[in-house]
Amino acid sequence: MDETSPLLDSQPQDSPDLLSPNLRPRHQELIPTPCGPVKPWVELSLPVKLYYSFTIVSLLALLGLTITSIYKQHTETDEPGEDDFTVSLIQMVGILFCIYYISRGVLQENRQELVVFVLSVLVLMIRSVVNFTVLGAKSKQELLVRFVCIMCLGVVHVLCTSVLIQKPNMMAFRVGGALERLQEQYFLLNFCFSMVTFDLQAQLCLCILITTSDPAMSARSSIILAVGVVWACLTAAVGAVAVLKEAKALVWVFMVQNLPQVAFFIYLMYTVIKKWYEDNIFTLEAAAVTGALLCLLIKVVLFWGLIRLVQSFGQGLRERMFAATK
Incomplete structure (x- = not known):
């Protein structure tokens, strides 16, 4: 028998092309980014595309309302409500991070980010309720639109994201193989x-x-x-x-x-x-x-x-x- 036969070759075969199909990484069709591979837009299902787009638009709208509220509180002649100004700033930071969480959670099928997104939305809602209940009548009227938007959109985001969390997650298998x-x-x-x-x-x-x-x-x-x-x-x-x-x-x-x-x-x-x-x-x-x-x-x-x-x-x-x- 020929000693150079592949059957007797003891050299390890490290090339990915020679790996068993079950062990070969399945991320070639993913998009590499500094934060890890993400799914291309075409791979997302239509409901996920619609929800993700709706989430980004709604968060940007809330961000605009929050920035407007901060600007009014900062420029008003009367002494602004210290607590509400603080809450508005924290809400702005929370909304910016929520945009990041939902983007990474959807595009990477990252359940941890989706869970953090849900927690952030819940904290945002609770903080809004507490802040709204202690405001005066004038302040409540000024912040009513923002409060209603946060509560209504928050419920939608919590429910829809909870459904996404329950979906099968194949990202770990696609990246790490079997x-x-x-x-x-x-x-x-x-x-x-x-x-x-x-x-x-x-x-x-x-x-x-x-x-x-x-x-x-x-x-x-x-x-x-x-x-x-x-x-x-x-x-x-x-x-x-x-x-x-x-x-x-x-x-x-x-x-x-x-x-x-x-x-x-x-x-x-x-x-x-x-x-x-x-x-x-x-x-x-x-x-x-x-x-x-x-x-x-x-x-x-x-x-x-x-x-x-x-x-x-x-x-x-x-x-x-x-x-x-x-």
Whole structure:
């Protein structure tokens, strides 16, 4: 028998074209992006296309109403309602992140992003209800249109997105093939990436709460807060790159970067709770404490996911996700 026969060839066959059809990655028809492969528009079903388009248009409309409300509150001659101005700013940030969540959730069949989108919409609705109930008659009349739009569209988005979440998800199989370990790693990767984004949103909203709750903030505190915003954005960027590029060194850098933030959140809760005994109105203070606790919870969950994800680095998922289309 010929010793050069393929049957006796002991060399590993690493070429993707020589892999078993069940193990070959199925992402060649997907569109590669810096955040991972996404489905082309033509692959989306007609109902999904209609809902996605409706969601983007409705969120942009709400964004326009919110920006208009912020402008009116900022330019009015009377003293604006501090609580409502804060809520409007947070709603604007929430709407911008919702546009990102629904886009990534639909185009990547990312259930984590869809779940975060639903949670963000629910928080937006609850915040709107609480804010609307404590407003005066004049303010209620001015914000009635925005309130009705948020509540009606919010119910539609929660119901429709819940249906999308229940649909079969084939993205992990298309990217990782039939290998269960790669599918699990793909799930963890998306989970950690979503938590990094959600963490950034929570921190930005918390910074807005802190800034607007203390109009007499000293210059030193303002500088510290501004540095904190830049640090949060930088930390999120490092975390996203670390997750997508499977860079273990950046993962540890990301965790170290979070330590000052954790210390700040603990200090913030201490100072705000201490201030409660000096003020008679606790609305924004309670929101700040709740936001700090939420940020701490997000970081705990994120660290747990990152520790599990790091253990699966180097198994070939990154190469499959960012491979050039054929």
